[in-house]
Amino acid sequence: MNTTSTTSTDLPVDPVAAATHADPYPYYASLRDGPPLVWNERLRLWVASRAEVVEQVLGAHGALRVRPLSEPVPRAIVGSAAGEVFGHLVRMNEGPAHQAHRPALQRALAGLDLNAVHAAASQVAQRVPAQPLPDMIFSMPLQAVAHLLGFADEMLPQVDRWMRDFVACLSPLSTAEQLQAASAAASELLTRFEALAAGAAPRQGTLLAAVLAESAASAPLSRSLLANLVGLLSQTCDATAGLLGNSLIAVMREPSLRPALRTRDGLQAIVEETARHDPSAQNTRRFVAEPITLAGTPLAVGDTVLVLLASANRDPAFNPDPDVFMLVRAQRRMLGFGHGMHACPGQALACTLAAAGLDALLRRTPDLEAQRARGWHYRPTAARIPVFH
Numbered sequence: 234m235n236t237t238s239t240t241s242t243d244l245p246v247d248p249v250a251a252a253t254h255a256d257p258y259p260y261y262a263s264l265r266d267g268p269p270l271v272w273n274e275r276l277r278l279w280v281a282s283r284a285e286v287v288e289q290v291l292g293a294h295g296a297l298r299v300r301p302l303s304e305p306v307p308r309a310i311v312g313s314a315a316g317e318v319f320g321h322l323v324r325m326n327e328g329p330a331h332q333a334h335r336p337a338l339q340r341a342l343a344g345l346d347l348n349a350v351h352a353a354a355s356q357v358a359q360r361v362p363a364q365p366l367p368d369m370i371f372s373m374p375l376q377a378v379a380h381l382l383g384f385a386d387e388m389l390p391q392v393d394r395w396m397r398d399f400v401a402c403l404s405p406l407s408t409a410e411q412l413q414a415a416s417a418a419a420s421e422l423l424t425r426f427e428a429l430a431a432g433a434a435p436r437q438g439t440l441l442a443a444v445l446a447e448s449a450a451s452a453p454l455s456r457s458l459l460a461n462l463v464g465l466l467s468q469t470c471d472a473t474a475g476l477l478g479n480s481l482i483a484v485m486r487e488p489s490l491r492p493a494l495r496t497r498d499g500l501q502a503i504v505e506e507t508a509r510h511d512p513s514a515q516n517t518r519r520f521v522a523e524p525i526t527l528a529g530t531p532l533a534v535g536d537t538v539l540v541l542l543a544s545a546n547r548d549p550a551f552n553p554d555p556d557v558f559m560l561v562r563a564q565r566r567m568l569g570f571g572h573g574m575h576a577c578p579g580q581a582l583a584c585t586l587a588a589a590g591l592d593a594l595l596r597r598t599p600d601l602e603a604q605r606a607r608g609w610h611y612r613p614t615a616a617r618i619p620v621f622h
């Protein structure tokens with residue numbers, strides 16, 4: 234058996250729980266057969282499941298925001314270093330605060346040489362110490378991004394631990410102790426980035442040097458830029474661990490993929506189809522700031538819309554034969570990296586990191602059948618991240 238508490242025959246209790254269900258896809262299909270926007274009384278929010286509607290919601294900038302008007306920073310972390318970082322992230326802002334750093338981050342990420350990223354990520358992955366598989370899927374991409382940003386090799390495990398502590402503050406389930414650790418980690422990371430950026434000239438060719446060069450004209454080194462450097466690590470953390478873990482699951486489930494494991498292009502294709510077929514970012518949210526009618530449904534100020542990215546990827550109107558895992562697709566369409574002004578600028582980087590990580594992981598997990606038999610379940614987080622048994 235490859236699941237614990239849920240089996241693929243139980244339906245998820247709601248569209249948020251679906252993200253960590255053994256097989257949420259039949260449930261998403263039933264939602265797509267319903268109204269374009271449906272009210273979920275249990276969660277008290279609107280749910281968008283069809284690709285067309287997901288694109289409309291994510292494109293409705295201005296009226297729909299990435300944070301509730303009344304709570305730009307989660308109450309639990311307001312006033313802490315974790316809250317300071319959160320409050321500056323482009324991911325969590327609109328308007329000028331979004332535009333202050335988004336273009337520089339986007340240009341710096343777009344300028345990465347993906348061959349060099351792959352080589353660096355493979356080297357870092359080899360050096361990631363032996364640890365349980367569920368931890369390795371976090372450490373490999375996270376330490377690779379820390380390396381790309383310019384952290385010295387001996388710092389990588391420490392940056393990895395801080396970041397794992399920091400992302401705990403993003404969960405509403407975190408305990409007071411976890412929130413305290415998240416703030417301590419945020420504080421350390423801000424200080425370390427400040428030293429890296431302001432001390433000796435940042436190592437040429439690093440992502441940090443690129444972000445600073447792209448920012449020079451528009452934004453001097455500021456707390457908000459430092460926070461967004463921390464943000465590059467936090468945006469990597471859960472989502473890329475999930476992509477890597479879900480890619481390993483695809484390989485275990487589909488023996489026909491095994492020949493593709495021999496080449497870098499094959500591994501890359503597995504990761505990219507996994508990002509469509511079983512994405513780590515299953516959903517995101519939007520908060521209504523101005524009255525708007527979407528897909529014939531009037532939304533009121535204060536309403537929340539849950540946007541089912543993973544369901545949209547499986548919409549037959551978006552991708553033909555959407556439930557089939559196909560290495561080669563004439564036109565693979567994906568919403569798992571978002572859409573519109575907030576779309577992920579790290580998509581190519583994430584897929585390259587996951588392909589390099591998958592290669593390294595497979596070398597350390599030679600017996601896929603035994604691993605498959607031991608099974609997995611999913612972490613109780615917003616992202617879909619397997620915990621291998």
Ligand code: HEM
Pocket residue numbers: 299323324325335338378464465466468469472473476513514517518568569570571572574575576577578579580582583584
């Ligand atoms: C598999 C891995 C990843 C997935 C699935 C993913 C997914 C996403 C999604 C869905 C969004 C938009 C959220 C929304 O609109 O509500 C987003 C935003 C963002 N991502 Fe990623 N991401 C991944 C990896 C990365 C990496 C590696 C980086 C950079 C190192 C990154 C940087 C960002 C940034 C900066 C934003 C905010 C963009 C903005 O608001 O303008 N992501 N990501």
